[in-house]
Amino acid sequence: MDLTEVPEIVNWPQTYYVFVEKVGPFPMSAPEAWGEAHALVPELTLHNRVAGYMSLYKIWSKTYRAGFALEAPPSELPKGLKYEIFEGGKYSKFTLSGPYSELPQASGRVIELVEEQGIETREDWTIENYVTDPRTTPAEKLVTEILVPTQ
Numbered sequence: 001m002d003l004t005e006v007p008e009i010v011n012w013p014q015t016y017y018v019f020v021e022k023v024g025p026f027p028m029s030a031p032e033a034w035g036e037a038h039a040l041v042p043e044l045t046l047h048n049r050v051a052g053y054m055s056l057y058k059i060w061s062k063t064y065r066a067g068f069a070l071e072a073p074p075s076e077l078p079k080g081l082k083y084e085i086f087e088g089g090k091y092s093k094f095t096l097s098g099p100y101s102e103l104p105q106a107s108g109r110v111i112e113l114v115e116e117q118g119i120e121t122r123e124d125w126t127i128e129n130y131v132t133d134p135r136t137t138p139a140e141k142l143v144t145e146i147l148v149p150t151q
Contacts, residue, residue: 001096001098001102001105001106001109002096002097002098003094003095003096003097003106003109003110004094004095005094005113006117007092007093007094007113007117007119007148008092008093009090009091009092009093009150010090010091010093010147011088011089011090011091012088012089012090012091012127012147013088014085014086014087014088015054015069015085015086015088016069016070016071016072016073016074016083016085016086017054017056017065017067017068017069017070017083017084017085017086018044018048018067018068018070018074018077018081018082018083019033019037019056019065019066019067019068019081019082019083020033020034020036020037020040020065020066020067020080020081020082021033021063021064021065021082022063022064022065022066023061023062023063023064024062024064025062026057026062026064026104027104029062029064030055030057030064030066033055033064033065033066034055034066036066036080037066037067037068037081040078040080040081041068043078044068044074044077044078044081046076047074047075047076048070048071048072048074048075048076048077049070049071049072050068050069050070050071051068051069051070051071052068052069052129052130053067053068053069053130054067054068054069054127054128054129054130055067055127055128056086056125056126056127056128057125057126057128058123058124058125058126059111059126060123065125067081073085086125089122089124089149090149090150090151091127091147091148091149091150092114092119092147092148092150093145093146093147094106094110094113094145094146094147094148095143095144095145095146096143096144096145096146097141097142097143098139098140098142099139099140099142100134100139100142100144101139103128103144106144106146107128107146110146110148114148119148119150120150120151121148121149121150121151122149122150122151123149124149125149126146126147126148126149127145127146127147128144128145128146128147129144129145129147130142130144131143131144131145
């Protein structure tokens with residue numbers, strides 16, 4: 001697994017975020033949420049410009065959001081998508097290079113690294129930012145940022 005082990009400290013910007021939210025164990029809720037979110041993309045993009053794909057999750061509450069950053073507040077949001085302004089903030093960013101199938105292992109390793117390195121976290125959303133497009137990027141060259149909310 002190709003995962004950075006020393007995080008970069010970044011400030012995530014305020015983001016117009018539309019999403020499908022599921023609660024439950026991530027191995028079941030994440031694929032279900034993404035399935036619903038992907039099905040809504042054609043309708044979403046009729047009136048909105050997607051700036052990026054990202055998930056937000058809270059491990060302690062088992063809440064998972066599959067969604068899209070938009071360039072502006074949404075217009076004519078499809079039924080099934082929720083909207084909020086994600087405030088962003090300070091994050092410790094770890095980067096995974098490789099297939100999405102490695103994300104569960106990478107996320108687990110990030111949790112270990114945060115503990116090992118004594119990184120002070122805050123209760124907020126963890127972000128998975130999908131930097132590359134899996135429709136045009138080979139699986140082994142995909143890049144995903146895992147961002148942990150930091151004090």
